[in-house]
Structures are given as structure tokens and as C-alpha cells.
Amino acid sequence: MxxxxxxxxxxxxxxxxxxxxxxxxxxxxxxxxxxxxxxAARSIAEDSVGEQTVIGPVLVVPYSEEIDTRVSGGADEPPRTKTATVRRLHLVYPDELKVGGNVGTERRYRGIHQVLVYNGQYDFSGTFTLPPAAELPRSGGNARIAAVGRPYVSLPIADVRGVRAIPKISWNGTLLEFGQGALLGAWQGGMHALLPPDTLAGGAGSAAPVKFSFKLNLAGMERQHFVPVGRNNVVALTSNWPHPQFGGRFLPEERKVSEAGFSATWRVPSLASNVQMLLAAQAQEGWKGGAAPGTPAAAAVAQAALVRGAASGAGIGGAAQLDSFSVAFVEPVxxxxxxxxxxxxxxxxxxxxxxxxxxxxxxxxxxxxxxxxxxxxxxxxxxxxxxxxxxxxxxxxxxxxxxxxxxxxxxxxxxxxxxxxxxxxxxxxxxxxxxxxxxxxxxxxxxxxxxxxxxxxxxxxxxxxxxxxxxxxxxxxx
Structure with missing residues (x-):
């Protein structure tokens, strides 16, 4: 060439x-x-609300036990018994947990950039089987129950700014209002509802299933996560958003997606997830040195958790380790x-x-x-x-x-x-x-x-x- x-x-x-x-x-x-x-998305989350994660509800029983330890004395002292008081949390999970929800979507703008936000109307219902106070777990044979605190229903939520109305839980026909703070050890952000002091009063009747239900109006941005805590969990969601993205550890068992929106149903048994095992261990670890619910110290802890949640905009500490499933409301393109x-x-x-x-x-x-x-x-x-x-x-x-x-x-x-x-x-x-x-x-x-x-x-x-x-x-x- x-x-x-x-x-x-x-x-x-x-x-x-x-x-x-x-x-x-x-x-x-x-x-x-x-x-x-x-x-722009982070700015909207900081100013309004971020992604949401809901754990629960979980029944929490705070109690303390006394453990006697034999201590040998000195050369001229006889052996003596030392008594240590240990604070514990006992978590009771729903036997049946049903969640039904309808989720609407809208767009928020920062300049030319847009982010999808949603508002969910959820109905929670199910049953708890309450253990008698005398049958709470003990550390060993020489441990004894010293005191049982007031039990409460805990509902951790990633970003409590998304709660649009204070919900009330129907507990065996009695309406109880939720208060600030989940008070679930490591998970402080969220809500809790104090139950009557005699909820765990012994007797055969205390082991009967107790029905509960409440409505939750919760807003979020782009993605909604659920952590299945019950023995049997059924979550059914509908929405007008035609482009959902399902994620997490469990995909919906049934789903229908069309231009008019979608519907999806998850059925997750406790055998298929690690939630109950990890939640109990992490909640107990986070409870050490905590404050008893219903006290001024507990109110201060809950308020501090709200401040931290508002500053971060999203997330529940440790929730990423728990098995969960989610639906994302994302743009198709x-x-x-x-x-x-x-x-x-x-x-x-x-x-x-x-x-x-x-x-x-x-x-x-x-x-x-x-x-x-x-x-x-x-x-x-x-x-x-x-x-x-x-x-x-x-x-x-x-x-x-x-x-x-x-x-x-x-x-x-x-x-x-x-x-x-x-x-x-x-x-x-x-x-x-x-x-x-x-x-x-x-x-x-x-x-x-x-x-x-x-x-x-x-x-x-x-x-x-x-x-x-x-x-x-x-x-x-x-």
C-alpha cells in the first residue's frame, strides 16, 4: 500500500x-x-422523610431477676451469698400477623430533579399468646424473678417523621394510644403502647390468645421495608404505582402488575427467617442499662431517639441484619x-x-x-x-x-x-x-x-x- x-x-x-x-x-x-x-433525594429525605422500615409489632416484657452466687470468704470469714440483680427483656412475637395496605404515590421536586414519595395506609392485626409472669425465662436454677415491669407493644419505625397520625391499638377490645420511642433495646426510634400492669397476671386465662389491631398512616420515600416478626406473617399491599420493584429476602407469593397499579401478597413463616432469633439477642444487648418504660428516663431516651432519627432521615440500627422484604416505587426509566x-x-x-x-x-x-x-x-x-x-x-x-x-x-x-x-x-x-x-x-x-x-x-x-x-x-x- x-x-x-x-x-x-x-x-x-x-x-x-x-x-x-x-x-x-x-x-x-x-x-x-x-x-x-x-x-436532591438526600435533601428531600432530610427535610421530610426517607425510606421506611417497620419491625413488629412485638410484645416486650421488662423484668429483673436475682441471682445468688456463693462467695468464699477470707481466712477468718465464712462463705457468704452475693445477690446480683440482672435486668432482662422478654420478647413475645405474634402468633398471626396480618398487614393489609394501600399505598399512594406522588412526586417531590428539588429544582429540576424529582423523587418519588409514597403514603401508606396500613391495617395491622393478629394475636399474641401471653406467658404467665411466673414462667418468664431465668438464667439458671438459682435465679428468681424479682420484679416484672409494665409490658408494652413495641413498633420500631425507621423514620418516625413519616407517621401522619397517632395510632391507637385495640388490645382485646381496649383502645391504647401509642407513645414516642420503640424502647426495644437497640431499636429506639418508633412507638410503643403501654399495656395494663396486670397483663401477665398468672392463671390459665393469661395464656389465652389476645387479639390486637391498629391502623398506621406512614409516609416514606422510594422504598418500604417490612420485617416479618410473627410466627405466620401475611402482608398484602395494593398501590396505584404501575412500576414496583420487589426486593429483600422474600419475593411476593402472588403479584399482579398492570398500568393501573399492582397488588402483591407475601406469606412468610418464622421458620424461613432469622428475625426472632436475632431480634431477641440484639434487643437484650441494647437493653442493658436502659430505662424502664413509663418513667421520665424512658421518655428522655425516646426523645433522643427521635432527634437522632430526624437527623439521619432513615434507617433502624441493625435492621439490615434482619431478614426483610421490600417494595420500591421507582421510575421505569x-x-x-x-x-x-x-x-x-x-x-x-x-x-x-x-x-x-x-x-x-x-x-x-x-x-x-x-x-x-x-x-x-x-x-x-x-x-x-x-x-x-x-x-x-x-x-x-x-x-x-x-x-x-x-x-x-x-x-x-x-x-x-x-x-x-x-x-x-x-x-x-x-x-x-x-x-x-x-x-x-x-x-x-x-x-x-x-x-x-x-x-x-x-x-x-x-x-x-x-x-x-x-x-x-x-x-x-x-
């Missing part, structure tokens, strides 16, 4: 490498806008992830267009200047920046259509003069329409992106081979 032809190939390759710089800058801009969107994926095809766009130019030069013997190559490449790169900017204000499909139409129109007009024939420019524009259409297919069909991309590359290679099948490259070099 002549040096001139090799030099032209080298210049085209160098231009492609140089065009990687604006493409990388565009990708950095996409990531920067994604960070701005995340900052994340414009930033789509724009980021599109920009990764930028170099492929440039390479295919430059290859078409080079083949056209060879077949038509019409020289195209490297500056013209560079201008076309910059126009192709600018498409991705236009796509990002437009998609922040209009629907992604309309943004894609507008950005591609602008770039294709500009290139068709320009190439009509570069190639010295208006119809040639329109022909290249038609090819770009097919190329942009193929890219859109890759973006909206993420699961099939690999096979579609492979077919696209095969089709392009086949077209190049067919177009140059009669070219004598040795003769061309001479």
Missing part, C-alpha cells in the same frame, strides 16, 4: 482517539448530574443510567461513521478532509450531551427523538456539501436514522442488549464486506 493511504488510516484512527476526550467528558457530566440527583449507557456507545457511533466515510472515499474516489471527519465526529458526540440535557426536562423518548433529529438533520445538511451531492447526504442521514434507531432499541431492551448489539455489529461488518467485495486493495495502493 502507498504511504498516503496508510497515513490517512492513521489520521482517522488518531481522530477517533481524540474524540474519546469529549465522549469521556460527557460521561463525567452524566455522573455529575446523577450525583446532583442523589443530593432512569434518565441518567440510560444516558450513561447511551454515551458508552459513542465511540462505536464514531467508528462506524468514519468507516462509512472511508469506504465512500475508496469507492467514489472522493477525498474527505480530516477536519471534516473531526466535525462529523464532534456532531455525533454532541448528540449524547443534547440527550442528557433534554431528558431532564421532557420524557426520555421525546428527548432521544429531539436530540437524534437535530444531529441527523445537521449531518445530512453538512454531508450534502462534503460529499458534493445532496442525495448522498440524505443517504448518509438515512443510515444514521437506522443507527440511532438501533441504539434506542439497545437502551430500552436492556435484557437483550448483548444479542442486539452483536447482530448490529454483524450487519455492519457484512455491509462493509459486501460494499468492498470488488475492491482491489493492491491496485488501490498503487
Amino acid at each position: 502507498q504511504k498516503k493511504l496508510l497515513m490517512k488510516v492513521g489520521i482517522i484512527a488518531a481522530l477517533m482517539l481524540l474524540l474519546c476526550i469529549p465522549l469521556l467528558m460527557i460521561q463525567a457530566t452524566v455522573r455529575e448530574r446523577m450525583a446532583y440527583r442523589d443530593d 432512569n434518565i441518567y443510567s440510560q444516558a450513561d449507557r447511551a454515551s458508552k456507545y459513542g465511540l462505536l457511533f464514531v467508528a462506524l461513521t468514519f468507516a462509512a466515510f472511508f469506504v465512500f472515499e475508496i469507492l467514489k474516489r472522493l477525498p474527505i478532509h480530516p477536519v471534516q471527519y473531526a466535525l462529523v465526529g464532534l456532531a455525533l458526540a454532541l448528540f449524547f450531551l443534547l440527550l442528557l440535557g433534554l431528558s431532564e426536562h421532557v420524557d426520555f423518548a421525546l428527548a432521544y427523538l429531539g436530540a437524534s433529529a437535530a444531529c441527523i438533520g445537521l449531518l445530512s445538511y453538512y454531508l450534502g456539501y462534503v460529499l458534493r451531492d445532496r442525495w448522498r447526504g440524505l443517504a448518509f442521514g438515512s443510515g444514521l436514522i437506522l443507527l440511532y434507531g438501533a441504539l434506542y432499541g439497545l437502551l430500552i431492551s436492556e435484557n437483550n442488549a448483548l444479542v442486539l448489539g452483536s447482530l448490529l455489529l454483524f450487519a455492519v461488518l457484512a455491509a462493509l464486506m459486501v460494499a468492498t467485495r470488488k475492491v482491489d486493495w493492491y491496485q488501490l495502493g498503487n
Whole structure:
């Protein structure tokens, strides 16, 4: 081959490498806008409410036990008995826990960025089997129950700012109001309802199942988590949001998703989760040195937990270790992830267009200047920046259509003069329409992106081979 032809190939390759710089800058801009969107979501969570996690309800029985320890005396002292008092929590889980809920969604804005928030109306119901006070767990054979505190129903909630009304629990037909603080050891944020002092008074009647129910109006942002604490848990949710994302350790047993919304039902037995085992251990650890419920010290602890929860905006300490399930109310198209994926095809766009130019030069013997190559490449790169900017204000499909139409129109007009024939420019524009259409297919069909991309590359290679099948490259070099 002549040096001139090799030099032209080298210049085209160098231009492609140089065009990687604006493409990388565009990708950095996409990531920067994604960070701005995340900052907007955090700002909304700090000002209103974040993701929600609900644990419970759990019946908590605080009590203390006395443990006698034999202590040997000195040389002139006889052995004596030392009595230690240990504070403990006994957790009673629901035999049956049913949660029914309807969740509505709306959008909140920070500038041009939007975040999806929800408001859930939940109905909790079920039964507890109460243990007699005399049968509370003991540390050993020489331990005895010293005192039993006032039992209460604990309901830890990640962000109590989402509670829209103070709920009242129906406990065997008696209405009791929830107060501040979950008072469940490590989990302080939430609510608790004090039960009558004689709730665990011994006798056969105390072992009978007790029915409970309450309504909870809880708002949150983007995702709702539930921790199944009961022996048998049934959670049924409905919503007007048509694009749910189910996650966590358990997927719904039944679900229906349509344009009108979704409905989903989870059935989780205690045998399938680690909740009861871990919750009891972590609650006991967090209870050491705690304050008895109903006292001023307990009120202070609950208030401090509320302040911490308001400052953090989300999360229950240790809840991530507990088995849970969730539903996320997410947008079907994340414009930033789509724009980021599109920009990764930028170099492929440039390479295919430059290859078409080079083949056209060879077949038509019409020289195209490297500056013209560079201008076309910059126009192709600018498409991705236009796509990002437009998609922040209009629907992604309309943004894609507008950005591609602008770039294709500009290139068709320009190439009509570069190639010295208006119809040639329109022909290249038609090819770009097919190329942009193929890219859109890759973006909206993420699961099939690999096979579609492979077919696209095969089709392009086949077209190049067919177009140059009669070219004598040795003769061309001479």
C-alpha cells in the first residue's frame, strides 16, 4: 500500500482517539448530574422523610431477676451469698400477623430533579399468646424473678417523621394510644403502647390468645421495608404505582402488575427467617442499662431517639441484619443510567461513521478532509450531551427523538456539501436514522442488549464486506 493511504488510516484512527476526550467528558457530566440527583433525594429525605422500615409489632416484657452466687470468704470469714440483680427483656412475637395496605404515590421536586414519595395506609392485626409472669425465662436454677415491669407493644419505625397520625391499638377490645420511642433495646426510634400492669397476671386465662389491631398512616420515600416478626406473617399491599420493584429476602407469593397499579401478597413463616432469633439477642444487648418504660428516663431516651432519627432521615440500627422484604416505587426509566449507557456507545457511533466515510472515499474516489471527519465526529458526540440535557426536562423518548433529529438533520445538511451531492447526504442521514434507531432499541431492551448489539455489529461488518467485495486493495495502493 502507498504511504498516503496508510497515513490517512492513521489520521482517522488518531481522530477517533481524540474524540474519546469529549465522549469521556460527557460521561463525567452524566455522573455529575446523577450525583446532583442523589443530593436532591438526600435533601428531600432530610427535610421530610426517607425510606421506611417497620419491625413488629412485638410484645416486650421488662423484668429483673436475682441471682445468688456463693462467695468464699477470707481466712477468718465464712462463705457468704452475693445477690446480683440482672435486668432482662422478654420478647413475645405474634402468633398471626396480618398487614393489609394501600399505598399512594406522588412526586417531590428539588429544582429540576424529582423523587418519588409514597403514603401508606396500613391495617395491622393478629394475636399474641401471653406467658404467665411466673414462667418468664431465668438464667439458671438459682435465679428468681424479682420484679416484672409494665409490658408494652413495641413498633420500631425507621423514620418516625413519616407517621401522619397517632395510632391507637385495640388490645382485646381496649383502645391504647401509642407513645414516642420503640424502647426495644437497640431499636429506639418508633412507638410503643403501654399495656395494663396486670397483663401477665398468672392463671390459665393469661395464656389465652389476645387479639390486637391498629391502623398506621406512614409516609416514606422510594422504598418500604417490612420485617416479618410473627410466627405466620401475611402482608398484602395494593398501590396505584404501575412500576414496583420487589426486593429483600422474600419475593411476593402472588403479584399482579398492570398500568393501573399492582397488588402483591407475601406469606412468610418464622421458620424461613432469622428475625426472632436475632431480634431477641440484639434487643437484650441494647437493653442493658436502659430505662424502664413509663418513667421520665424512658421518655428522655425516646426523645433522643427521635432527634437522632430526624437527623439521619432513615434507617433502624441493625435492621439490615434482619431478614426483610421490600417494595420500591421507582421510575421505569432512569434518565441518567440510560444516558450513561447511551454515551458508552459513542465511540462505536464514531467508528462506524468514519468507516462509512472511508469506504465512500475508496469507492467514489472522493477525498474527505480530516477536519471534516473531526466535525462529523464532534456532531455525533454532541448528540449524547443534547440527550442528557433534554431528558431532564421532557420524557426520555421525546428527548432521544429531539436530540437524534437535530444531529441527523445537521449531518445530512453538512454531508450534502462534503460529499458534493445532496442525495448522498440524505443517504448518509438515512443510515444514521437506522443507527440511532438501533441504539434506542439497545437502551430500552436492556435484557437483550448483548444479542442486539452483536447482530448490529454483524450487519455492519457484512455491509462493509459486501460494499468492498470488488475492491482491489493492491491496485488501490498503487
